[in-house]
Amino acid sequence: MTGSPFGRRLVRPSPARGRAEKGLWSSKRRRPRRRTTRSPTVRRPRGDDPRGGDTGLRTFAAPAVVPALVPGDRAPAGALAVVLTVLPPLCAPHGWVRSIRGGSIGGVTDSVLPTVxxxxxxxxxxxxxxxxxxxxxxxxxxxxxxxxxxxxxxxxxxxxxxxxxxxxxxxxxxxxxxxxxxxxxxxxxxxxxxxxxxxxxxxxxxxxxxxxxxxxxxxxxxxxxxxxxxxxxxxxxxxxxxxxxxxxxxxxxxxxxx
The missing domain is CATH 3.30.530.20 (START domain)
Structure with a gap:
C-alpha cells in the first residue's frame, strides 16, 4: 500500500525485487565476461642437468606472430626477436653458448652458438x-x-x-x-x-x-x-x-x- 493524493492504492512488488530481498539472486546486472586474446606459451621440456641439478620447467609468453629469422641474421629494427630454443640453466659449461649481438632488443638476436x-x-x-x-x-x-x-x-x-x-x-x-x-x-x-x-x-x-x-x-x-x-x-x-x-x-x- 502507498499513499497518493487520490487515495490509497495497492502496489504489487516486482518478482525481481522480491527475490532480491529474499536473497535468492542479485538484482544487479551481470557484466558480460570480457574476452581476451592470450598469447601462446612456449614450454621447454624437463631434462637432466649434467651438474646434478634440476633444469625445471619454464613457461613464458611469446608473441602470437614471430618473424622468421635465419640463425646469424639480425633482427629487423623495431621487431621483437624471441629465442624459441632456450637452454636450461646450468646445463652448459661457461662459454658454451652466446647470443650474438645485433637487433633492437638489448642488442640480442635469435642466434645461439658455441663460443669455445x-x-x-x-x-x-x-x-x-x-x-x-x-x-x-x-x-x-x-x-x-x-x-x-x-x-x-x-x-x-x-x-x-x-x-x-x-x-x-x-x-x-x-x-x-x-x-x-x-x-x-x-x-x-x-x-x-x-x-x-x-x-x-x-x-x-x-x-x-x-x-x-x-x-x-x-x-x-x-x-x-x-x-x-x-x-x-x-x-x-x-x-x-x-x-x-x-x-x-x-x-x-x-x-x-x-
Missing part, C-alpha cells in the same frame, strides 16, 4: 718439446694449419704472462699477441689484437697433459665468448674444430719428426 671451439689429439713427443714449438713465435708459421701466419716480427721465445709477441700475417696485416696464461710445458694462451689497440676479446689457448708412455695429449682451443668486435663475428663463427685440428696435425708432424 676445441680440438685435441695425442702426440708421440714429450710435453717440453711440443711446448717449445708453440711458445717460440718463430716456429708458429710452421704448424699454422690455416696458413694465416707469415713470420714472427719479434722471434723471442715467450717466458711468462704480460709479454707480447708480434706476428706478420699472410694477408699483410700485423697481430700483437698478449700472453694472459702461462705455465711452462703445460699451458699458454694469448689475446690477439691490432698493434696499439686493446684486444677485442677472443683468445687462443694450448693445453698439454703428459701421458705415462712419454706421449702428450694436446688440446687446442679458440674462445670468443668475450669478443666485442662485431666485424670479427663472421670469422669467429667460421672457426671450427677441423681448422684447429689442422694446426694440431702439423704440430704433431714437427714434434715427432725431430
Amino acid at each position: 671451439v676445441t680440438a685435441d689429439r695425442v702426440i708421440a713427443a714429450a710435453a717440453p718439446r711440443i711446448f717449445e714449438l708453440i711458445a717460440d713465435p718463430a716456429h708458429q708459421p710452421r704448424w699454422d694449419g690455416n696458413d694465416n701466419l707469415a713470420e714472427a716480427q719479434d722471434p723471442r721465445r715467450v717466458r711468462g704472462t704480460g709479454e707480447v709477441f708480434t706476428m706478420l700475417l699472410t694477408s699483410g696485416g700485423v697481430r700483437a699477441n698478449h700472453i694472459v696464461e702461462f705455465e711452462e710445458a703445460r699451458r699458454i694462451a694469448w689475446l690477439p689484437s691490432e698493434p696499439d689497440n686493446e684486444p677485442p676479446g677472443h683468445l687462443w689457448r694450448w693445453d698439454l697433459v703428459p701421458l705415462d708412455d712419454g706421449r702428450t695429449r694436446v688440446t687446442h682451443a679458440y674462445d670468443w665468448t668475450n669478443l666485442t668486435d662485431e666485424k670479427r663475428l663472421v670469422r669467429a663463427r667460421a672457426t671450427t674444430p677441423d681448422k684447429l685440428r689442422a694446426s694440431l696435425d702439423r704440430l704433431a708432424e714437427l714434434a715427432e719428426a725431430d
Whole structure:
C-alpha cells in the first residue's frame, strides 16, 4: 500500500525485487565476461642437468606472430626477436653458448652458438718439446694449419704472462699477441689484437697433459665468448674444430719428426 493524493492504492512488488530481498539472486546486472586474446606459451621440456641439478620447467609468453629469422641474421629494427630454443640453466659449461649481438632488443638476436671451439689429439713427443714449438713465435708459421701466419716480427721465445709477441700475417696485416696464461710445458694462451689497440676479446689457448708412455695429449682451443668486435663475428663463427685440428696435425708432424 502507498499513499497518493487520490487515495490509497495497492502496489504489487516486482518478482525481481522480491527475490532480491529474499536473497535468492542479485538484482544487479551481470557484466558480460570480457574476452581476451592470450598469447601462446612456449614450454621447454624437463631434462637432466649434467651438474646434478634440476633444469625445471619454464613457461613464458611469446608473441602470437614471430618473424622468421635465419640463425646469424639480425633482427629487423623495431621487431621483437624471441629465442624459441632456450637452454636450461646450468646445463652448459661457461662459454658454451652466446647470443650474438645485433637487433633492437638489448642488442640480442635469435642466434645461439658455441663460443669455445676445441680440438685435441695425442702426440708421440714429450710435453717440453711440443711446448717449445708453440711458445717460440718463430716456429708458429710452421704448424699454422690455416696458413694465416707469415713470420714472427719479434722471434723471442715467450717466458711468462704480460709479454707480447708480434706476428706478420699472410694477408699483410700485423697481430700483437698478449700472453694472459702461462705455465711452462703445460699451458699458454694469448689475446690477439691490432698493434696499439686493446684486444677485442677472443683468445687462443694450448693445453698439454703428459701421458705415462712419454706421449702428450694436446688440446687446442679458440674462445670468443668475450669478443666485442662485431666485424670479427663472421670469422669467429667460421672457426671450427677441423681448422684447429689442422694446426694440431702439423704440430704433431714437427714434434715427432725431430
